[in-house]
């Protein structure tokens with residue numbers, strides 16, 4: 001086994017860090033709009049084809065195999081709450097587990113009778129609230145009057161509102177930005193005017209006294225920037241911690257701040273961490289899409305507490321009384337008078353309710369929402385001193401523009417060396433829809449506007465070493481608190497051949513564990529899955545808790561194989577199994593990566609995107625295990641350097657050891 005004290009990366013023969021994909025080229029506003037418009041249409045078509053579009057032509061069983069439909073469900077629970085929404089819990093009628101599917105929280109879904117055909121009226125539409133292995137909960141506005149006791153079917157819908165908002169934003173941009181808060185920001189973001197900083201040096205006292213030198217430097221740079229600043233946060237370097245501090249500093253100097261991210265979960269993450277500070281903050285968004293712990297900050301919760309909302313309630317009570325009088329009234333004149341009164345009260349109720357919303361937004365120093373949420377009518381007349389976008393390297397550029405058009409300055413936080421946004425249409429991706437504003441600006445202005453966080457708080461330095469050298473020019477250092485931590489330092493974990501090494505490479509070369517394709521053309525490898533589960537079992541036997549282990553793989557089909565393989569064993573139930581893409585932003589004490597590819601042609605498919613393996617490896621805190629066929633994956637120079645780094649700095653084992 002390699003000496004753990006050896007400096008990380010010292011044996012790696014890695015080439016000097018190079019961009020893992022072609023650097024985006026400068027582009028004008030007009031070019032951006034004309035390039036993006038057709039690509040958004042392609043993306044919309046691809047999403048519709050993958051969801052509701054194909055549902056009308058697919059047999060229900062085929063749609064279920066594609067993960068777009070769940071058949072034969074029963075409603076096991078109905079709960080009210082969530083600001084007037086109702087939660088329906090759905091479980092399979094047969095068996096304990098739902099089949100593999102593509103429904104995730106926040107998706108829009110349609111509830112139907114199991115037997116209904118594509119033309120029949122649905123029972124209702126809702127938003128996925130929670131997904132477990134054996135159940136799925138959806139939030140609906142109205143509970144269906146009947147049908148809930150029959151076998152049910154759930155279908156995934158395309159989210160057309162999002163595309164409409166993206167199109168509307170492109171149309172807005174195409175007119176040229178000649179007025180509004182972002183008028184001076186736009187030329188800087190398209191390279192026709194240089195970015196600038198305030199002349200006066202600014203000192204600040206951090207609210208968080210633990211900030212490290214790189215985090216403080218990043219905040220100082222953000223505070224003096226007049227238009228744009230990039231907060232580059234490699235894995236585990238406290239990007240969110242820094243964003244939270246930045247928001248507090250901006251509020252202190254009385255800025256009105258819009259905080260956005262592409263995903264609800266990323267927005268909630270910040271809201272949760274801001275909630276303990278005494279700032280006026282509101283979270284916009286459908287309550288079913290918010291984490292329970294941020295509901296107190298939700299617009300609906302704040303509006304309910306507002307004076308105008310209480311008055312609107314009184315008006316509603318009055319309307320009820322008049323409605324019942326109207327039912328009883330006999331003569332025409334009285335009925336006419338009551339109707340007029342009801343009409344004017346309806347108007348008043350609506351105005352008071354709207355006023356309550358306007359007041360909450362006006363009084364909030366910080367408004368948090370998703371990027372597409374920034375186009376909601378509630379923010380129509382609100383402008384901001386600064387727009388902060390977290391996970392900006394995972395957002396479509398056009399989505400960023402929804403928020404950017406509302407602000408004078410912007411700070412984008414992210415890491416363009418991790419995975420970009422998912423683009424469904426292969427053609428749109430090839431033509432550049434996945435190029436992010438963060439990546440584009442990093443290429444355009446580089447260090448002039450960028451501050452990189454350089455101390456990481458997650459990984460043992462052996463795990464970090466490869467990523468730091470390959471992708472971050474060796475600039476990352478491990479904080480003392482994590483530098484040497486191992487699985488054996490965890491409570492209840494004993495030293496063993498499974499828990500001692502920080503890095504393990506399990507090579508399947510020569511073991512005949514070939515890849516195969518599933519129906520949807522995704523690749524899987526049952527032999528590798530067996531090895532991954534076997535290593536997880538060894539970790540459990542040495543006292544590692546199942547919740548501390550994650551098994552990740554680039555291929556969705558392999559996720560299915562792994563989940564199926566562990567389904568009979570309760571001890572394995574809490575091990576998280578996910579695609580690499582779905583695990584970005586997360587971490588586990590031990591990560592087992594199944595690379596899957598094993599073929600004579602040495603094809604590695606999308607394993608060759610450096611950003612994907614960067615994300616995979618950097619999810620691990622104390623142990624990272626790679627299972628791969630070196631004969632196949634070493635055909636790619638980047639993957640070969642990764643494998644060799646593991647061989648030289650960790651334990652090298654043959655998969656045979658786990659199969660016999």
Ligand SMILES: Nc1ncnc2c1ncn2[C@@H]1O[C@H](COP(=O)(O)OP(=O)(O)OP(=O)(O)O)[C@@H](O)[C@H]1O
Pocket residue numbers: 210211212215233234235236237238239240241242457458584585586
């Ligand atoms: N200056 C610091 N001192 C001590 N711990 C810190 C510091 N900054 C961040 N951390 C810790 O590091 C961990 C990661 O921080 P945070 O969630 O802010 O990271 P992140 O960069 O957003 O993560 P990701 O890699 O998922 O994007 C947290 O446990 C946080 O408490």
